[in-house]
Amino acid sequence: MTVRRVLREIAPIVVGAAFFVLAWKAVVVIGDWKPFVLPAPETVAARFVRAWTEGTMTPHAATTLTEIALGFVAGAGSAVIVGYALARSHLAERVFSPYIVAAQSTPVLALAPLFVLWFGSGLLSKVIMCAIIVFFPVAVATMVGIRQVSGDLLEMGRAFRASRRQLLLGIEIPGALPSIFGGLRVGVTLAVIGAVIAEWSGADRGLGLLVILAQGSLFDIPLEFAALATIALLGVALYLVVVVLERRLVGDRG
Amino acid sequence: MEEGERPRSRARWVARTDRRRAPKQGLGASGLTTLKTTSTTDRHDQPVAPTLTGAIQRPVDRAPDAAAPAIRLTDVSYAYRTSGGSRPAVTGITLTVKPGEFIALVGANGSGKSTLLRLVDGLLSPDTGSVELDDQVVAGPDPRVGLVFQEPRLLPWRSVLDNVAFPLELAGWARLPREVRAREMLDLAGLHGVDDARPHELSGGMRQRASLARALAPAPAVLLLDEPFSALDALTRERLNVQLQQIWTATGTTVVLVTHDVAEAVFLADRVAVLTGRPGRLSGEVPIQLSRPRVLDRLDAAAVSSAASGIRELLAGDAERSR
Numbered sequence: 001m002t003v004r005r006v007l008r009e010i011a012p013i014v015v016g017a018a019f020f021v022l023a024w025k026a027v028v029v030i031g032d033w034k035p036f037v038l039p040a041p042e043t044v045a046a047r048f049v050r051a052w053t054e055g056t057m058t059p060h061a062a063t064t065l066t067e068i069a070l071g072f073v074a075g076a077g078s079a080v081i082v083g084y085a086l087a088r089s090h091l092a093e094r095v096f097s098p099y100i101v102a103a104q105s106t107p108v109l110a111l112a113p114l115f116v117l118w119f120g121s122g123l124l125s126k127v128i129m130c131a132i133i134v135f136f137p138v139a140v141a142t143m144v145g146i147r148q149v150s151g152d153l154l155e156m157g158r159a160f161r162a163s164r165r166q167l168l169l170g171i172e173i174p175g176a177l178p179s180i181f182g183g184l185r186v187g188v189t190l191a192v193i194g195a196v197i198a199e200w201s202g203a204d205r206g207l208g209l210l211v212i213l214a215q216g217s218l219f220d221i222p223l224e225f226a227a228l229a230t231i232a233l234l235g236v237a238l239y240l241v242v243v244v245l246e247r248r249l250v251g252d253r254g
Numbered sequence: 255m256e257e258g259e260r261p262r263s264r265a266r267w268v269a270r271t272d273r274r275r276a277p278k279q280g281l282g283a284s285g286l287t288t289l290k291t292t293s294t295t296d297r298h299d300q301p302v303a304p305t306l307t308g309a310i311q312r313p314v315d316r317a318p319d320a321a322a323p324a325i326r327l328t329d330v331s332y333a334y335r336t337s338g339g340s341r342p343a344v345t346g347i348t349l350t351v352k353p354g355e356f357i358a359l360v361g362a363n364g365s366g367k368s369t370l371l372r373l374v375d376g377l378l379s380p381d382t383g384s385v386e387l388d389d390q391v392v393a394g395p396d397p398r399v400g401l402v403f404q405e406p407r408l409l410p411w412r413s414v415l416d417n418v419a420f421p422l423e424l425a426g427w428a429r430l431p432r433e434v435r436a437r438e439m440l441d442l443a444g445l446h447g448v449d450d451a452r453p454h455e456l457s458g459g460m461r462q463r464a465s466l467a468r469a470l471a472p473a474p475a476v477l478l479l480d481e482p483f484s485a486l487d488a489l490t491r492e493r494l495n496v497q498l499q500q501i502w503t504a505t506g507t508t509v510v511l512v513t514h515d516v517a518e519a520v521f522l523a524d525r526v527a528v529l530t531g532r533p534g535r536l537s538g539e540v541p542i543q544l545s546r547p548r549v550l551d552r553l554d555a556a557a558v559s560s561a562a563s564g565i566r567e568l569l570a571g572d573a574e575r576s577r
Contacts, residue, residue, distance in 0.1 A: 152405060
């Protein structure tokens, strides 16, 4: 029974992946693409394995992961606080929402060089970039989620003499949690993009830098693909972490 | 600011200072004895009403003439603030409820029944007049009062047990005692074996039982019921009403039941107050002289029908006036 369930859950993923790899291979073979334009999947896979076993990939991946983790936590944390203020204070919404929307509409790609100028080419400029890119979806999701918390439940809490803090932690935050996690799901994938873009504007280490190096001075296109694959896998893994956290915290609410 | 009532509920802070007056719960004692002792405050006890069957044992009042009503509303008016001004909900309500009494408020939709309950609970503060519990002015949600809403209003992310324990958690009870207490209340409300279930897994009737158990958990001296069973099917409602009578008998709390069901009011209450008009005012009271415990198919038919027709007359007078 459980074996069958595992099959039902896993099989589509495996089949989908196989289909993707076969299609990729077919394009390479039919189009007769050279390995330095579009390497075949097995070429990339071999380069991927070699890059990891030789230790080329590890420091870059570790750096990018650190940037994403710190930026995500900082950005999402402040976004939840600001989102709450936007939901509950008309004044805060009037004052801050224009800037938040304007900041979101400004392409981060254009800001990245400025951040390197201001905060250096080290960790800080990447963390700030990630935080900013994560901020908007999480803040909006929090605002919407808090506003959707049932007034009936809040009245129930007040009737049982809940303090402001108890209303916040006992009813508002748990009530808004499904929506907040919606924002976190979007935010975590954006954080990956933020880190890579920030690295393009100047970095001494990171997967984004590796992509540029592999395409440019190293001219190792399979390595570039391997780095891109690592970035994608990192994004998927982080997304899954958020989903698992969501399952545990939000639980079954019917 | 969705509803006009929000700003004035700041009175909660005032109520905080009343906490020391909150009844002390004896943890070792069973739920029933706990409720019994807390439902009677030191001085203001009244002898058992003669219509009751004597299931409630109260200490004999030392000064019967000085007995304070459990609830006293004096010329209470309240209007909701709306964007276009104010919408009066109730006006000139004067009503007293004796300790341990079961009173029903009957009225059409919009006659301010629910508003009146929220005024007694302290969720709303009256514009004029005063609301007192045991001779003390109500200044915010009061620990002596338990409220059951029309909807269960359970927290969907909590188990049934944790929902019932919620008010105790807010009051700072430790986990173990509050779970013990919550289990007792679930038992009292007739909910068994669903401690760990989530609210959405329960039927409507079971959810409302859980909501009742939650209101009873802090051992309130006064239980306010806002059309608690109106969303349930007739059979379930009947069964819950019978059980509500038993719970009331066992706990000895003062009960105010808001309902638009005349039969339900007659079956349960010692006295029915009729609320009519917009804004609502009290148009009269009908005492219900039926012996207790009341059994559905063994009620004195003559007494029931005369009480019911009395209530309907009061309600109908309103309909005529508004025509």
